[in-house]
Amino acid sequence: MSTQAATVERLPKxxxxxxxxxxxxxxxxxxxIALTALSQNVNIKGFRVGHAPAEMVRSRFSEEKILxxxxxxxxxxxxxKLVETNAIHPVVPPKIEIVTKDPLTVKxxxxxxxxxxxxxxxxxxxxxxxxxxxQKEVQKVxxxxxxxxxxxxxxxxxxxxDDRVTMDFSATDSEGKVIEGLSAADYQxxxxxxxxxxxxxxxxxxxxxNETKKFTLKLPEKFQMESLRGKSATFSVTVKRVEETKLxxxxxxxxxxxxxSETAEAFKKMVEQSMSMQEEQFDRMRRERELMDEIKKRTxxxxxxxxxxxxxxxxxxxxxxxxxxxxxxIQDALKKEGKTVxxxxxxxxxxxxxxxxxxxxxxxxxEHKGVxxxxxxxxxxxxxxxxxxxxxxxxxxxxxxxxGGKLREELRWxxxxxxxxxxxxx
Numbered sequence: 001m002s003t004q005a006a007t008v009e010r011l012p013k014x015x016x017x018x019x020x021x022x023x024x025x026x027x028x029x030x031x032x033i034a035l036t037a038l039s040q041n042v043n044i045k046g047f048r049v050g051h052a053p054a055e056m057v058r059s060r061f062s063e064e065k066i067l068x069x070x071x072x073x074x075x076x077x078x079x080x081k082l083v084e085t086n087a088i089h090p091v092v093p094p095k096i097e098i099v100t101k102d103p104l105t106v107k108x109x110x111x112x113x114x115x116x117x118x119x120x121x122x123x124x125x126x127x128x129x130x131x132x133x134x135q136k137e138v139q140k141v142x143x144x145x146x147x148x149x150x151x152x153x154x155x156x157x158x159x160x161x162d163d164r165v166t167m168d169f170s171a172t173d174s175e176g177k178v179i180e181g182l183s184a185a186d187y188q189x190x191x192x193x194x195x196x197x198x199x200x201x202x203x204x205x206x207x208x209x210n211e212t213k214k215f216t217l218k219l220p221e222k223f224q225m226e227s228l229r230g231k232s233a234t235f236s237v238t239v240k241r242v243e244e245t246k247l248x249x250x251x252x253x254x255x256x257x258x259x260x261s262e263t264a265e266a267f268k269k270m271v272e273q274s275m276s277m278q279e280e281q282f283d284r285m286r287r288e289r290e291l292m293d294e295i296k297k298r299t300x301x302x303x304x305x306x307x308x309x310x311x312x313x314x315x316x317x318x319x320x321x322x323x324x325x326x327x328x329x330i331q332d333a334l335k336k337e338g339k340t341v342x343x344x345x346x347x348x349x350x351x352x353x354x355x356x357x358x359x360x361x362x363x364x365x366x367e368h369k370g371v372x373x374x375x376x377x378x379x380x381x382x383x384x385x386x387x388x389x390x391x392x393x394x395x396x397x398x399x400x401x402x403x404g405g406k407l408r409e410e411l412r413w414x415x416x417x418x419x420x421x422x423x424x425x426x
Contacts, residue, residue: 006018006019006020006021006082007019008082008086012302013111013114013302013303013304013305014111014112014113014114014115014302014304015109015110015111015112015304015306016086016088016090016109016110016111016112017107017108017109017110018082018086018088018107018108018109018110019099019105019106019107019108020078020082020105020106020108021103021104021105021106022074022103022104022105022106023103024103026074027070027074027103027104030070030071030073030074031066031070031073032054033070033073034066034069034070034072034073035054035057035058035066035069036054037069037073038057038060038061038065038066038069039052039057042057042060042061044056044057044060067098067101070104071096071098071104071106074104074106075096075106075108079094079108082108083110088110088112089112089113090110090111090112091111091112091113091307092111092306092307092310094108094109094110094111095108095109095306096108097109109306111304111306111307113360113363114301114302114303114304114307114360115301115302116299116300116301116360116361116363116364117299117300117301117364118295118298118299118300118361118364118365118368119298119300120298121298121364121365121368124291124294124295124298124365124424125424126287126290126291126294126424126425127287128283128287128425129283129286131276131279131280131283133272133275133276133279137275138268138271138272138275141271141275142250142267142268142271143247145259145271146247146248146250147247149247149248149258150245150246150247150248151245151246151248152164152243152244152245152246153243153244153245153246154241154242154243154244155242155243155244156208156209156242157208157242158205158206158207158208158242159191159204159205159206159207159208159239159242160191160205161191161192161205162190162191162192162244162245163190163191163242163243163244163245164188164189164190164191164241164242164243164245165188165189165190165191165204165207165239165241165242165243166186166187166188166239166240166241166242166243167186167187167188167189167204167237167238167239167240168184168185168186168187168237168238168240169183169184169187169235169236169237169238170182170183170235170236171183171233171234171235171236172233172234172236173228173231173232173233173234174231174232179225179228179233181225182233182235186240189201189204190245191204191205197217197219197220198217198220199217200217200235203215203217203235203237204237204239207237207239207242208239208242209239209240209241209242210238210239210240211238211239212236212237212238212239213236213237214234214235214236214237215234215235215237216232216233216234216235217232217233217235218230218231218232219231219232219233250264250267250268251264252264255267284425287425288421288425291421291424291425292358295357295358295361295362295365296354296357296358296361298361299357299358299360299361299364301356301357301360301361303353303356303357303360307356308349308352308353308356309352311351311352311355311356312345312348312349312352315348315351315352316348319333319348362417362420365420366416366417366420369420369423371416371419371420371423372416373412373415373416373419377415378408378411378412378415381411381412381414381415382397382401382407382408382411385397385411386398386401
């Protein structure tokens with residue numbers, strides 16, 4: 001490095017401060033390169049783009065712009081040398097500041113991966129719950145399947161439990177005004193299913209075909225229409241049909257003919273196994289969440305503000321993209337959530353810190369346990385990943401992966417994390 005002076009100072013929170021002072025010749029050479037680069041963006045009469053004299057190009061730009069491009073030119077040649085010579089391993093782009101112009105002195109702040117420690121790393125485990133399936137719950141699932149084959153017969157008697165009622169209904173508020181959204185024609189319900197408002201099905205009991213009834217119910221505190229929560233509504237119901245329904249009996253012949261199972265017992269066993277697998281999946285998800293929380297709690301690292309800011313930018317971009325897909329602006333979202341910009345920033349900062357803690361803790365675990373993934377495992381992860389992409393995105397992903405880009409590293413990281421989790425959850 002031919003600079004007049006270069007100092008490197010390691011600071012708290014994994015920052016590395018480098019100060020470079022350049023010679024007049026270095027600045028002159030870099031400025032010539034900068035003016036050539038700037039000439040590509042300006043049209044000067046009588047000259048082809050990029051071929052105008054340096055002084056004419058200089059007259060078209062401010063001193064600040066030329067200095068900025070000059071420093072950029074110097075950084076292109078010096079940055080790599082600085083990082084390699086001093087074994088600096090930045091994890092985010094460095095911050096570059098001009099300290100003085102004559103001599104040109106530049107301050108560069110790098111941020112490296114923080115030093116990480118983890119408390120009681122070898123005791124990190126989450127207890128697996130024993131999955132027990134209640135036979136009553138199995139029967140409920142069986143009944144719900146049989147419900148699809150329920151038979152119905154018209155009756156002239158009063159409606160009773162397990163009858164299917166077809167009705168028209170409407171509702172008014174305490175002032176007698178019709179409540180929009182609380183009316184229906186030819187609406188069917190099975191008495192006893194508890195799918196309507198609390199108390200509604202009880203009011204249907206005893207009604208016959210063509211009978212009308214009025215009754216008042218208190219709407220739930222979590223009713224979908226916020227303005228009506230906890231208020232009373234008066235319903236007018238006209239019964240148009242009453243049907244007696246009957247569930248089929250689960251026999252071996254029914255199981256074979258309708259449920260693609262050899263016997264009734266085999267079908268019940270299949271339901272139980274399916275429920276058991278689902279419960280195990282739910283338990284694994286629970287354990288993963290608890291494990292992630294535990295990793296964050298046990299991870300100790302001083303995280304530089306620059307890392308938090310970089311993560312917050314990514315979170316904001318993701319949030320803005322999600323809102324755009326929903327046809328909402330950030331202002332719309334703030335209004336809907338009842339939050340200020342400052343409150344959202346605080347939430348995002350907390351999320352950013354949590355994400356960095358988890359990432360650093362996971363990397364520390366991977367290193368501590370000596371977890372490795374082979375190139376073959378990364379390729380397999382890519383094959384699984386690309387299968388879920390739309391056809392028009394597969395070629396681009398393939399190209400990026402083959403060139404060893406960010407996608408390959410991201411998939412390698414996912415594979416490492418999956419291996420660590422498998423070991424901890426086993």
